[in-house]
Amino acid sequence: MHYVAPIIIVGAGHAGGRAALALREAGYAGPLLLIGEELHLPYERPALSKQLLLDSQPADDCHIGSAEQYQSLAVERLTGVRVTSIHPQSRHICLHDGRELDYQQLLLATGGRVCQVSLPGTDLAGVQLLRTLDDAAALRSRLHAGKRLVVVGGGFIGLEVAASARQLGCSVTVLESGDRLAARALPPLISARLLALHRARGVEVRLGCQIKAFRGEGSVSAVELADGELLLCDTVLVGIGIQPNTELAAAAGLIVGNGIRVDARLRTSDTHIYAVGDACEFPCRISGQHQRLETWRNAEEQGRYVARSMLGAVDVYDALPWFWSDQFEYSLQLVGQIKAAANCVARVMPDEGLLLFYLDAAQRLQGACGWGAGNAIARDIKLAELLIRSGKQLPADTLADPASSLKSLLKGVANV
Ligand code: FAD
Numbered sequence: 001m002h003y004v005a006p007i008i009i010v011g012a013g014h015a016g017g018r019a020a021l022a023l024r025e026a027g028y029a030g031p032l033l034l035i036g037e038e039l040h041l042p043y044e045r046p047a048l049s050k051q052l053l054l055d056s057q058p059a060d061d062c063h064i065g066s067a068e069q070y071q072s073l074a075v076e077r078l079t080g081v082r083v084t085s086i087h088p089q090s091r092h093i094c095l096h097d098g099r100e101l102d103y104q105q106l107l108l109a110t111g112g113r114v115c116q117v118s119l120p121g122t123d124l125a126g127v128q129l130l131r132t133l134d135d136a137a138a139l140r141s142r143l144h145a146g147k148r149l150v151v152v153g154g155g156f157i158g159l160e161v162a163a164s165a166r167q168l169g170c171s172v173t174v175l176e177s178g179d180r181l182a183a184r185a186l187p188p189l190i191s192a193r194l195l196a197l198h199r200a201r202g203v204e205v206r207l208g209c210q211i212k213a214f215r216g217e218g219s220v221s222a223v224e225l226a227d228g229e230l231l232l233c234d235t236v237l238v239g240i241g242i243q244p245n246t247e248l249a250a251a252a253g254l255i256v257g258n259g260i261r262v263d264a265r266l267r268t269s270d271t272h273i274y275a276v277g278d279a280c281e282f283p284c285r286i287s288g289q290h291q292r293l294e295t296w297r298n299a300e301e302q303g304r305y306v307a308r309s310m311l312g313a314v315d316v317y318d319a320l321p322w323f324w325s326d327q328f329e330y331s332l333q334l335v336g337q338i339k340a341a342a343n344c345v346a347r348v349m350p351d352e353g354l355l356l357f358y359l360d361a362a363q364r365l366q367g368a369c370g371w372g373a374g375n376a377i378a379r380d381i382k383l384a385e386l387l388i389r390s391g392k393q394l395p396a397d398t399l400a401d402p403a404s405s406l407k408s409l410l411k412g413v414a415n416v
Contacts, residue, residue, distance in 0.1 A: 005102040006031035006076075007310065008093060009109055010083045010248070014296070015277030016109030017042020017064035018303030024073045026307045033101070034070070035078045040133055041067060046296050048136040049160035050326055053143065054167060059133055086252035088270045105310050108249055108260055108268070108275040109303070112242035112294065117152060121214030127236045130157055142235040145169025150223045150233040152211060154181040156325045158239030159194060162203050163327040173204040173231055175211060175223070184241075185323075186369065187356055189346070190332055193371050201328055242294060244279045257281050259292035264316035265309045266302060274310055276302035285318045286337045286366055286388075295323035320385055329373055333381040336367030336388045345399045355380055363393045380406055 007023065009016045012034045020034045020042075036042070043062040051057035070077055082096040092102045114129040116122055128139050139161070143149065149165045151158040154176030162172045174181075180191040181198075198205050210226035214236060222230045249260040255269040259281035266274050266282060277299040281292040301319045309317070324333045338344075341358035348354060353372035360366050368384035370377030383406040387394065390410065398404045 004030055005091070005104045006033045007105045007107070008101060008103040009034045009107045010086075010093070011109035011111055011245075011277075011279070012036025012038065012042045012077065012079065013109060013111045013277070014042065014044050014064065014299035015111070015303040015306075016107070018300055019107055019109060019276060019307050020070070020075045021065050021073070022304045022307035023310070024075065026311050028307070028311055030104075031076070032074065033076045033078065035081050035083055035095070037080065037082045038132060038134075039080050041065065041070075043133060044296065045131070048130060048133065049157055050164060052133075052136050053140050053161065053164040055140075059137075062133070083248060086248055086273070088252055088254075088273065091272060104272070106273045107306060107310065108273065108279060109277050110245035110248065110279045112244045112278040114238070115241050115243055117211070117238055117240060119211060119213050121216065121220065122238075124214055124216045124220040125218060126216070126220040126234060127214055127238065129238055130161065131242070139235070139237065143168050143170050147171075147235065148233040149173070150175065150231055150236045152223075152236060152238045153240040154178070154205065154207070155184065155239055155241060156182055158237065159198065159327055160325060161237050161239065162198060163201070166201055166203055167328070171204075172202075173206065173233075174198065175209040175225075175231075176205065176207050177210060179207055181205070181207075182325075185334065186332070187338060187344070189354065189356060190369055190371050193330075193352070193354065194327065194332075197328060197330055242278065244292060246279060249273075249275065249279075257290055259290075261290060264318075265314070266306045266317055267309070274306050276306050282317065284337065285320060287340065291321070293321055293323075295321065297322045320388060322381075322385065330371065331374065331377070332369070332371045333377060334367065334369040335381050335385045336365070338367035338369060341366050343396075345396045347400050347402055349376070349402050351376065353377055355384075357384065357394075357399045359394065359396075363396070364391055365394055383407055383410065386410055 042064040047057050085094045114131045143165050147170045149170045149172045151162045151174045165172050181194045212224045215222040244259045246256045250256045255261040260275040262280050262282050278294045281290040284291045305317045322335045338358040342361040345357045353376050355370045358367040365387045370381050
């Protein structure tokens with residue numbers, strides 16, 4: 001019988017797992033191999049800093065598909081296996097155990113790894129990072145009422161862990177070197193709300209704070225600040241961002257910028273190799289510039305889309321950026337692009353809710369960011385997404401007025 005090489009997916013995380021299932025849903029019946037370094041089934045990561053720490057969701061609920069499902073769909077899984085090199089000319093990859101495997105098409109879904117600070121004491125027990133289910137279990141085992149947690153980095157992961165730890169009864173200090181929280185992604189008005197919320201809930205937040213070292217005998221017992229002050233603690237969480245896993249792609253000669261570069265069909269510079277998720281940079285629907293996103297929706301939608309693309313679909317990937325973060329009982333969401341906007345219109349809602357609309361010079365919506373209790377802003381962000389897609393010119397006074405319905409602005413818009 002004629003040998004057919006498999007489609008191989010490197011990285012069995014969110015995007016990789018989703019792509020494997022989507023390839024079968026899209027009708028691919030040939031050999032399919034999903035290779036991952038972790039021992040777990042593919043899983044979604046958002047609960048790791050929230051529900052999993054709060055014990056309100058078991059780890060199994062994070063899984064994307066069950067072992068039986070992969071088996072019944074004939075998706076072969078190699079777990080605890082690292083891909084060490086890619087050879088595009090001969091279309092094969094090498095594994096850490098010396099095996100070599102041919103592929104017909106390759107999908108790189110290698111995600112990212114957490115950055116560590118380069119300071120003395122990072123190897124002390126209790127200095128934790130958070131990316132995997134195992135990291136979350138290790139962190140959870142240290143967060144008990146009365147324990148002291150220091151969070152290094154006032155970005156989303158750090159703030160979500162801070163909120164979870166406070167709810168578990170820990171005393172929590174967040175150290176941020178910048179002058180506001182989550183500044184890389186959020187507008188100043190939303191950063192200010194985050195700061196007020198955390199402080200109101202008893203989190204000590206220090207902005208403009210520089211750290212010198214982690215101190216302790218075997219296990220961390222203090223964080224030393226640049227001015228010599230010692231903050232006593234039992235656990236440190238370092239949450240200063242991730243670095244995309246692009247080395248395999250770069251060593252194979254693929255084009256790599258801030259991520260593995262792909263076109264609008266998520267193809268790399270080699271036509272047999274695709275890339276998705278946190279590891280790739282792709283053309284932005286709004287700006288046309290390449291962008292790399294580190295979000296649930298990006299992993300989910302690129303995983304679904306790339307399956308069709310690998311099977312020959314010619315439509316382009318055109319999802320809008322969207323993410324959320326939950327902290328205490330508040331939620332924030334951001335859709336589209338907010339950085340290059342010509343102006344911003346604020347809609348102040350009841351119960352501390354806030355919606356910010358970002359428009360271009362022609363009054364077309366480019367992005368929106370919302371803040372509110374529970375699910376308060378979810379529907380409006382969905383409508384904002386439709387308004388962005390519509391490309392309609394929008395009246396600033398209607399956007400600003402909490403009594404005007406955003407839905408009414410969609411009147412007459414077809415096919416959004
Ligand atoms: P991953 O899910 O990281 O998967 C990559 C996999 O590839 C990993 O399992 C890795 O071990 C494996 N791998 C890498 N290199 C190799 C190799 N050479 N060989 C074999 N395997 C390899 N997003 C939101 O929008 N909202 C949120 O609230 C939110 N919360 C989050 C909370 C936490 C704690 C974390 C960590 C992330 C959160 N995210 C959130 C982001 C979202 O989870 C990620 O964007 C998403 O997981 C990215 O999926 P991915 O498949 O690209 O990467």
